[in-house]
Each structure stands twice: as structure tokens, then as C-alpha cells.
Amino acid sequence: MWSVIWLLGTVSSVFGAAGNGVINFGGFMCPREEKALGGCLKDALNTYIPQLATGVPEFGVPPCEPLLVPSLSVQQSTGPISVTSSYSEVTVRGPSTMRVRDVKVDAKNQKVIAKIFIPELRMKGHYNLAGHLLMIPIEGEGKFSAKYGDINVNVTIVLGRLPRANGKDVLSCKQLDVKFQVGYASVELENLSDSDNDLGVAMNKYLNENWQKLADELxxxxxxxxHDFLKPLADHAFATLDADDILLP
Incomplete structure (x- = not known):
């Protein structure tokens, strides 16, 4: 996901070089024509993505391994299962294996749209779950591990203006939307109904056999x-740029 933030930090070059034939993007000389520019940006991003695990200091990109997600909560009530679960202190590994499949630049509408593929995300953390499986009470608390694979991510960035004291507008991230689809998933919950190991095994089996329902809930x-992770970073990156250098009045 940090590649998106790196892209945010270079959007000023994309929109601010309308009068130039080429744009210097991290050493890549990209044509200004939108379709060719999108392809060039994709190639440039994919060249540097392997460095994201340890960070790219020259672009102000910190390490993305592991990615931290403070908390998640899920309420699931389908078929034989009815549970409420929460996940905290979640660490995610695998973002640096992402590949940018496509970048579209829409200068007229001040948008950048990126399509990203992530082979696999591996998550660990703490869970708390309570509910029923086939009308049987089930609960648990402890460590969990999970995998999401074949992930397709669509990121849409809309630019805007933000007034400041000196009368000049700065660039802002007016809107940032993240949508993703998961190809497969698996999960393992430890200490699930530890008083009845068979029930815990059955619950883990059910979750993995019905991973799509869990993925949809998550x-x-x-x-x-x-979104909450990326938006403040986008706001910070754009707030250093004058809007009039990039956007039409």
C-alpha cells in the first residue's frame, strides 16, 4: 500500500508538467500523454516496490513490513453460524510483494486510478469471539493467524483544494477510495472453545470451508x-503543494 503513498507524492509532477513533453519520475522519463504516462508510472512503481519492505528513504517512504491494523470487528450470522468477533494488534506481512497492474491518469478530472495485485497477505494478532455454531455456544480468545491470497485492489484518488492563511490554496486528497477482492483465504483460531476441542476444530473447519463469507464480512x-491508514498520509503529502501549480483555477 505504500506504493500508493509514493504515487501520491509524485502526482504533482503528473499534473504540473502539462507544458512539458516528458516527466522525470524517479529516474524514469515518462511521456506526458496520459495513456503512455500511466504505463510508465506502472513500470516505475514496480521497479521500486521490492524496496518497500525496508523503506525508500529518498522518497520519504518508511518500511511497510509489517503493516499494522489496530483493530477489526465482524458480526456474522449466516446459516448455522452466528458469531461476533474482534481482532486486535493485527500485523500484516506481504504488502511489499504487490505488483501494479495498471495506472490511469485523468488530468481533466484530477484523478489517479491504480490497479494493484497482491499475491498474499499473512496476518497475526489477537482475537475474541463469541456466538453459536449449530445452536451450540462457542467462544474463544487468543492468538489467530490468517492468509488472504490473489488480492486485486483498486485505489481511486480524487484531488481537491484546501485554503490556507497566505491566500494560496494547497493541494488536498479530496477523496481516497479503496476496494479489493480476495481470491482465497484461510484462518486458524487458537484456544477456540478449549473445553471442547472437537467444537474448536469444527469451528475452524467451518470458517475455512466458508472462507468467502468470512472474507465478505471482513x-x-x-x-x-x-482508508483510515492511507488518508492522513495522503493529506500530509498533498498539503506541501500549491494547488494552482497542479489544478486548473
Whole structure:
């Protein structure tokens, strides 16, 4: 996800170089024409993404391994299962394996749209769960591990203006939307109904056999968490740029 923030920090070059034939993007000389520019930005981002695990200091990008998600909560009530669960102190590894599949630049509408593929995200943390499985009470608290794989992410960034004291507007991240789809998922909850090991095994089996339902329940909380994580960084990156240098009056 840090590649998106790096992209945010260079959007000023994208929109501010309308009168130039090429744009210098991290050493890549990209054509100004929008379609060619999008392809060039994709190639440039993919060249540097492997460095994201340890950070890219020259672009102000800190390490992204692990990515921290403070908390998630899920309420699931489908078929034989009815549970409420929460997940805290979640660490996520795998963002640095992402590949940018496509970048579209829409200068007229002040948008950047990126399509990203992540092979796998591995999560660990603490869970708390209570509910029923086939009308049987089930609860648990402890460590959990999970994997999400074949993830397709769409990030849409809309630029805007923010007034400041000296009368000049700065660039702002007016809107940032994150949408993703998961190809497969698995989860393992430890100490689940530890007084009845068979019930814990059955619950873990059910969750993994019905991973799509769990992924659907987690999608909105995860998208919200990613938005809340990315938005302040985007605001900070854009607030250093004069809006008139980039946007039409």
C-alpha cells in the first residue's frame, strides 16, 4: 500500500508538467500523454516496490513490513453460524510483494486510478469471539493467524483544494477510495472453545470451508482500515503543494 503513498507524492509532477513533453519520475522519463504516462508510472512503481519492505528513504517512504491494523470487528450470522468477533494488534506481512497492474491518469478530472495485485497477505494478532455454531455456544480468545491470497485492489484518488492563511490554496486528497477482492483465504483460531476441542476444530473447519463469507464480512472493515491508514498520509503529502501549480483555477 505504500506504493500508493509514493504515487501520491509524485502526482504533482503528473499534473504540473502539462507544458512539458516528458516527466522525470524517479529516474524514469515518462511521456506526458496520459495513456503512455500511466504505463510508465506502472513500470516505475514496480521497479521500486521490492524496496518497500525496508523503506525508500529518498522518497520519504518508511518500511511497510509489517503493516499494522489496530483493530477489526465482524458480526456474522449466516446459516448455522452466528458469531461476533474482534481482532486486535493485527500485523500484516506481504504488502511489499504487490505488483501494479495498471495506472490511469485523468488530468481533466484530477484523478489517479491504480490497479494493484497482491499475491498474499499473512496476518497475526489477537482475537475474541463469541456466538453459536449449530445452536451450540462457542467462544474463544487468543492468538489467530490468517492468509488472504490473489488480492486485486483498486485505489481511486480524487484531488481537491484546501485554503490556507497566505491566500494560496494547497493541494488536498479530496477523496481516497479503496476496494479489493480476495481470491482465497484461510484462518486458524487458537484456544477456540478449549473445553471442547472437537467444537474448536469444527469451528475452524467451518470458517475455512466458508472462507468467502468470512472474507465478505471482513471486506468493509479492512477497506475502512486501509482508508483510515492511507488518508492522513495522503493529506500530509498533498498539503506541501500549491494547488494552482497542479489544478486548473
Amino acid at each position: 471486506q468493509t472493515p479492512m477497506e475502512d482500515a486501509l
